[in-house]
């Protein structure tokens with residue numbers, strides 16, 4: 763995954779990276795950050811009045827994240843991918859996993875995409891299972 767660091771910056775404005783940079787500069791003293799605080803800042807930065815399906819889809823669009831819904835392997839609620847500065851989120855059409863909701867899943871995937879930016883900024887917060895836990899707290 764080191765190749766990600768060598769990619770040229772995308773030509774289009776990258777608001778997700780902007781958000782991560784601002785948040786990091788304000789919270790570097792207490793890194794890794796509190797996920798509730800990160801979530802609060804995210805909602806403010808992107809002026810999310812209601813955390814619901816349509817506004818979250820709009821945020822993805824604003825952030826140039828390719829968003830889609832579709833069939834995913836059983837038990838998988840969502841999926842994200844970051845390659846060559848291109849970000850993708852796919853959400854399972856059927857949120858059949860107990861306790862899952864569309865909104866929760868998309869926020870979880872957004873948080874994992876943020877981690878790529880933090881990593882590029884040299885401020886990784888976590889990996890693997892710990893990142894899963896953080897993404898769940900964030901959502």
Ligand SMILES: [Zn+2]
Pocket residue numbers: 870874894897
């Ligand atoms: Zn995850």
